[in-house]
Amino acid sequence: MELIDGKKINAEVKAEIAKEVEKIIANGGKRPNLAVILIGEDGASATYVGSKIKTCHEVGFESTDVKFPESVSEDEVLAKITEINNNPNIDGLIVQLPLPKHISEHKIIEAIDYKKDVDGFHPVNTGRMAMGLPSFLPATPAGIVELFRRYNIDTEGKNCVVLGRSNIVGTPMGLLMSRKATPGNATVTICHSRTKNLKEVCANADILIAAIGQCEFVTADMVKEGAVVVDVGIHRVKSDKTKSGWKLLGDVKFDEVAPKCSYITPVPGGVGPMTIISLLKNTLLAAQGKIYRK
Numbered sequence: 001m002e003l004i005d006g007k008k009i010n011a012e013v014k015a016e017i018a019k020e021v022e023k024i025i026a027n028g029g030k031r032p033n034l035a036v037i038l039i040g041e042d043g044a045s046a047t048y049v050g051s052k053i054k055t056c057h058e059v060g061f062e063s064t065d066v067k068f069p070e071s072v073s074e075d076e077v078l079a080k081i082t083e084i085n086n087n088p089n090i091d092g093l094i095v096q097l098p099l100p101k102h103i104s105e106h107k108i109i110e111a112i113d114y115k116k117d118v119d120g121f122h123p124v125n126t127g128r129m130a131m132g133l134p135s136f137l138p139a140t141p142a143g144i145v146e147l148f149r150r151y152n153i154d155t156e157g158k159n160c161v162v163l164g165r166s167n168i169v170g171t172p173m174g175l176l177m178s179r180k181a182t183p184g185n186a187t188v189t190i191c192h193s194r195t196k197n198l199k200e201v202c203a204n205a206d207i208l209i210a211a212i213g214q215c216e217f218v219t220a221d222m223v224k225e226g227a228v229v230v231d232v233g234i235h236r237v238k239s240d241k242t243k244s245g246w247k248l249l250g251d252v253k254f255d256e257v258a259p260k261c262s263y264i265t266p267v268p269g270g271v272g273p274m275t276i277i278s279l280l281k282n283t284l285l286a287a288q289g290k291i292y293r294k
Contacts (some may be wrong), residue, residue, distance in 0.1 A: 001258055002151075004230070004265045006143075009150050010273035014059055017277075017284055021060035024287070032287035033062040034118065034280070035084050037095045039077065039103070040070035045096050052094075055276050061283065064090055074103045078111050085113040092118035092283035097168075115292040118282035121167070130175055134291050136282045141173040143274025144209065144230055148183040153207075153228055153263060160186035161205035163218070163251070169211040169232055177207070198222075210251035218252040220260060229257060229264045232271050 021031065034056050038049045049065075056063040066080060077095070084093050093116045095108050109117075114124035120138040128135035137145075148155055160177045164170035170190060177186040186207065191198055202208055202222040210218050211232035223229060233251030241247070250267030258264050265271050285291050 001261050002263050004147050004151055004263050004270055006147065006265060006270045006273040009147060010277045012150070013146065013277045013281065014055070017280055018059040020284055020288075025060070030089070030287075031060060031062045032092070032283050033064060033090045034092045034094070034283045035064035035066065035087075035090045037066045037068070037077065037080065037084075037093070039068045039072060039096070040100055042098075045098075049096050052276055052279065055280060056283075059280060061280065070100050072103075074107065077103060077108060081108070081111045085111075085116060090116065091287040092116050092279075094119045094279065116286060118279055118286055120172070120282065126167075126172070129172065132179055132181075136285070136291060137176070137278070138168060138172045139275045139278040139282070140169050140211075140232060140271060141176050142278040142281070144173065144232075144271060145176055145183050146278065147230070147265070147271075147274060151263060153183065155183040155207060156185040158186045158206035159204055160188045160207040160209065161202050162188065162190045162209045162211065163192075163202070164211035164213065164232075165190050165192045166211065173209055173211065177209075212251050214251060215249050216251070216253040218257060220253070220256040223257050223260050225260050226262045227260065229261050230271060231265050231267050234267055234272060 036049050036052055038045060053063045053065060068077060084090050093112055097105065099105050099108060109121045110123065112122055114122040117125050118136055120136040125135040129137060155177060162170050162174050174188045174190045177184060178188045189201060191201055195201065199222050203224050205227055207228045208223060209230045213233060215235040215237065229252060231250035231252040235249045236246050237249055238245060239247040248268045
């Protein structure tokens with residue numbers, strides 16, 4: 001069993017991005033600029049946004065930080081998005097999810113200029129991804145693909161099971177794993193709450209990607225010997241074994257599943273570090289005009 005070290009790959013990609021930024025500046029170009037809109041006071045979202053901004057500065061990006069109170073109107077947020085869309089100095093824009101209930105997630109996502117949609121959620125980017133055309137890929141699935149690439153994990157012809165069908169992880173993950181590419185060319189099954197014989201389906205997987213949002217849902221009897229297991233879940237649970245009184249767990253019951261795996265991602269330190277760095281990679285591509293011409 002080999003641990004897939006997301007922190008290590010994050011550091012490698014971060015260094016590569018920083019080197020590209022140095023080249024841009026040396027050639028007289030401007031620093032890539034990522035704008036982040038945060039609505040409300042959710043602690044987890046604020047921490048995540050803070051990590052994104054910190055990583056921006058570490059690779060030499062500029063960042064534009066926009067904060068709104070939870071009471072902000074949908075029209076105010078849409079007006080700010082339009083302003084950022086029209087600002088040529090800003091290359092990428094993300095609106096941190098989830099949003100307050102009175103603001104439509106679909107309206108917000110569709111309002112973002114798809115050429116600045118470095119989260120990869122806009123219907124144009126989703127459609128282009130499905131067609132195999134150049135697009136900004138959703139950060140978490142893109143990060144998982146990068147882990148497969150850097151660890152030389154063979155995906156061609158493999159049975160890949162994705163647990164979860166969200167627009168952010170499960171559905172795009174299925175598309176990326178089945179596309180004509182390396183990594184890719186897998187035979188994909190996307191499982192969800194209506195899937196029958198779920199345990200048997202998972203136990204047939206060469207590659208199992210758990211993004212179901214249920215703490216320690218995947219147990220040893222759901223995993224076949226030698227499988228590659230990727231754990232997207234992250235859950236903060238009480239623990240009397242840590243100083244903080246809390247610990248982080250994934251969607252996979254790690255201690256009992258890990259011995260059966262050829263490769264497995266830990267929680268924390270597996271998929272999480274790849275999500276932020278994939279977002280910055282998209283921002284660099286936007287700044288360079290490599291997906292859409294400026």
